Amino acid sequence: MKQSKPIIEINNLAKCYDDDAGVYDALKKVNLTVLEGDFLAIMGPSGSGKSTLMNIIGLLDRPTSGKFILNGVDTETLSSKQLSKLRRDKIGFVFQNFNLLPRLNIMQNVELPLIYKKIKSSDRKRKVREVLRQVGLEDKIKSRPNRISGGQVQRVAIARALVNSPSLILADEPTGNLDTKTGIEIMNLLKSLNSQGVTIIVVTHNPEVVHYAKNTVLVRDGLLHKKQASA
Amino acid sequence: MIFQNIKMALISIKSAKMRSFLTMLGIIIGVFAVLLMIGIGDGVKSQVSSEVSSLGANLLVVYSGKIGSESSAKNGQQQKSSGGGFNIASTIGSSTLTQNDVISIEGTPHIIHTAPYNIISSVVTYGQLSTSSPFIVGTTSNYDDITQIKYSAGGFFTPQDNDARNNVIVLGEDTKHNLFGETDAIGKQITIRGQKFSVLGVTKKSDGGTSFGANADDMIYMPINTANKITGLNQVFRIITQVDSPENISNAQEAINKTLKSNHGGQEDFSVLTQADLLSTFNTILDLLTTFIVAIASISLLVGGIGIMNIMLVTVSERTREIGIRKAIGATSSNILGQFLIEAMILSIMGGLCGLALSYLVGMLVSKFAGITPVFSLKALVLAVGVSLFVGVIFGVAPAIKAARKHPIQALKAL
Ligand SMILES: Nc1ncnc2c1ncn2[C@@H]1O[C@H](COP(=O)(O)OP(=O)(O)OP(=O)(O)O)[C@@H](O)[C@H]1O
Ligand SMILES: [Mg+2]
Numbered sequence: 001m002k003q004s005k006p007i008i009e010i011n012n013l014a015k016c017y018d019d020d021a022g023v024y025d026a027l028k029k030v031n032l033t034v035l036e037g038d039f040l041a042i043m044g045p046s047g048s049g050k051s052t053l054m055n056i057i058g059l060l061d062r063p064t065s066g067k068f069i070l071n072g073v074d075t076e077t078l079s080s081k082q083l084s085k086l087r088r089d090k091i092g093f094v095f096q097n098f099n100l101l102p103r104l105n106i107m108q109n110v111e112l113p114l115i116y117k118k119i120k121s122s123d124r125k126r127k128v129r130e131v132l133r134q135v136g137l138e139d140k141i142k143s144r145p146n147r148i149s150g151g152q153v154q155r156v157a158i159a160r161a162l163v164n165s166p167s168l169i170l171a172d173e174p175t176g177n178l179d180t181k182t183g184i185e186i187m188n189l190l191k192s193l194n195s196q197g198v199t200i201i202v203v204t205h206n207p208e209v210v211h212y213a214k215n216t217v218l219v220r221d222g223l224l225h226k227k228q229a230s231a
Numbered sequence: 232m233i234f235q236n237i238k239m240a241l242i243s244i245k246s247a248k249m250r251s252f253l254t255m256l257g258i259i260i261g262v263f264a265v266l267l268m269i270g271i272g273d274g275v276k277s278q279v280s281s282e283v284s285s286l287g288a289n290l291l292v293v294y295s296g297k298i299g300s301e302s303s304a305k306n307g308q309q310q311k312s313s314g315g316g317f318n319i320a321s322t323i324g325s326s327t328l329t330q331n332d333v334i335s336i337e338g339t340p341h342i343i344h345t346a347p348y349n350i351i352s353s354v355v356t357y358g359q360l361s362t363s364s365p366f367i368v369g370t371t372s373n374y375d376d377i378t379q380i381k382y383s384a385g386g387f388f389t390p391q392d393n394d395a396r397n398n399v400i401v402l403g404e405d406t407k408h409n410l411f412g413e414t415d416a417i418g419k420q421i422t423i424r425g426q427k428f429s430v431l432g433v434t435k436k437s438d439g440g441t442s443f444g445a446n447a448d449d450m451i452y453m454p455i456n457t458a459n460k461i462t463g464l465n466q467v468f469r470i471i472t473q474v475d476s477p478e479n480i481s482n483a484q485e486a487i488n489k490t491l492k493s494n495h496g497g498q499e500d501f502s503v504l505t506q507a508d509l510l511s512t513f514n515t516i517l518d519l520l521t522t523f524i525v526a527i528a529s530i531s532l533l534v535g536g537i538g539i540m541n542i543m544l545v546t547v548s549e550r551t552r553e554i555g556i557r558k559a560i561g562a563t564s565s566n567i568l569g570q571f572l573i574e575a576m577i578l579s580i581m582g583g584l585c586g587l588a589l590s591y592l593v594g595m596l597v598s599k600f601a602g603i604t605p606v607f608s609l610k611a612l613v614l615a616v617g618v619s620l621f622v623g624v625i626f627g628v629a630p631a632i633k634a635a636r637k638h639p640i641q642a643l644k645a646l
Contacts, residue, residue: 060639088561099556116561
């Protein structure tokens with residue numbers, strides 16, 4: 001196997017929430033390197049800071065201190081517009097609670113990132129069909145999100161995350177709201193994407209998920225603990 | 232992107248039809264009111280201007296009292312008059328003009344016909360039927376020469392009728408119809424102020440024409456001497472006079488001014504107006520009225536704009552989560568700004584177009600039932616779309632900025 005480049009380098013990263021309710025250190029001195037092609041599982045108890053870390057990696061939030069280098073670019077210096085473009089082009093998101101827009105149909109939901117990328121309509125339709133085929137939902141193209149099952153919604157969300165051919169997919173508890181069988185389907189889907197070269201980071205409570213991952217880290221009280229690679 | 236934003240906006244407008252309609256209502260009413268008022272104003276203007284020119288060519292009208300700007304009356308220029316010195320009372324009160332003035336004007340150079348014009352109020356009776364709607368005018372046969380009346384039966388009275396104070400009249404088509412129906416009126420006797428008058432002629436239907444503000448088809452003309460006999464008055468309300476050619480109008484105006492001034496012992500207690508003066512005096516008053524009404528109507532546009540802003544602010548809060556999702560998948564703040572701004576603009580443009588359609592519709596009803604044909608120009612269309620676009624931008628900006636500024640994570644966490 002050839003040597004992979006790091007896609008994520010995090011050094012001494014901290015995140016402190018400071019609001020009316022008081023000051024809270026959600027992340028303290030986190031160090032993490034993720035190589036291209038990795039499948040990383042992030043585990044840990046509720047409230048330990050997993051989502052906080054994911055949001056920072058996904059460029060939705062900025063750290064209070066420390067360095068976060070994505071694809072060799074120091075994210076601290078980037079403008080909000082540049083962050084938007086990186087989210088659009090490099091990162092795909094899958095959230096725990098299915099974040100589709102209810103007024104748009106499946107096609108329109110999956111199409112959105114391509115619209116923001118100003119891709120031509122005919123190319124968009126072709127690409128959307130392609131990713132929906134990949135997640136096995138070609139026949140639901142005109143349905144509204146409230147007309148398909150939870151597992152199908154999550155697959156649409158994965159299709160939307162895939163549509164811009166990102167190098168990194170972030171999934172925050174993608175199976176949290178699903179039954180075991182559907183959860184396994186989603187994990188297999190992510191696994192097959194990973195085998196095609198996409199770097200994947202999954203936040204999960206489910207110990208089973210760890211079997212799909214190449215590496216696992218534990219978050220506890222805002223601190224990161226390495227765990228030995230499984231399979 | 233703009234096309235996509237329009238598509239998005241239409242989707243969200245469609246998904247809340249009732250709310251969208253109520254939001255647009257303010258703009259609909261505003262644009263409707265403004266356009267209809269401008270349309271009616273322009274309609275009345277063009278109607279009056281065609282009426283003034285249909286009265287006859289190269290006319291001067293002498294009114295009792297002082298109307299119009301100083302300069303216009305003083306040096307007899309024809310065009311500049313404005314409503315500056317207009318005093319309604321001076322034209323309604325007892326008249327300063329006399330038969331002597333009529334004779335003096337007849338002797339002025341370039342004048343071909345001169346007719347006095349008196350108004351008599353009375354109930355008109357024929358058999359069992361009586362009506363008070365006709366406008367009864369006392370004049371001379373010169374009036375017929377000036378206005379070139381067309382007849383469906385008979386004709387106008389003669390100078391001899393006037394000299395002999397004969398009780399003869401000419402009826403407008405509607406007046407004839409109201410009193411006689413389809414039967415012939417010529418030679419029949421009708422009663423005015425207790426005296427019998429025999430009908431000499433009936434004028435042809437003028438299709439909405441007027442005679443100095445009155446419905447030309449609901450008129451009764453009688454010799455002025457006969458009129459003065461039954462009223463016991465000896466004054467002249469107005470004098471209508473015709474100049475031989477357009478070049479001589481201002482000379483004639485000046486000459487008449489001079490003559491009447493000496494008749495009236497140096498007092499300028501009368502006004503000699505050209506048709507252009509009549510129009511501009513009228514237009515000045517109408518413009519003032521229209522501007523005033525349009526200004527009031529514009530307030531509803533403002534209210535409509537505030538309505539749009541209000542709903543857009545609500546929409547932005549309700550759709551916070553949507554904004555978070557869009558940002559998470561790569562929308563920039565300006566993408567979000569554009570989306571909500573365009574939604575507000577589409578709401579207000581749709582409102583504007585509905586208002587436009589409504590004003591056409593009501594305009595058609597007005598012209599059918601009120602006899603005024605509102606004039607809608609391309610200008611009105613551009614105005615409607617332009618103003619509603621402007622309102623949409625002005626009142627859509629604040630909500631759109633609010634949407635664009637939302638922090639992606641906080642927006643995603645919103646319920
Ligand atoms: N916006 C915020 N303001 C203040 N405190 C916050 C905010 N977001 C999260 N926190 C706090 O930071 C801590 C970590 O939150 P986070 O959402 O990262 O936990 P988590 O590990 O994802 O938990 P779970 O497994 O339950 O999703 C929690 O104690 C939470 O209360
Ligand atoms: Mg979480």
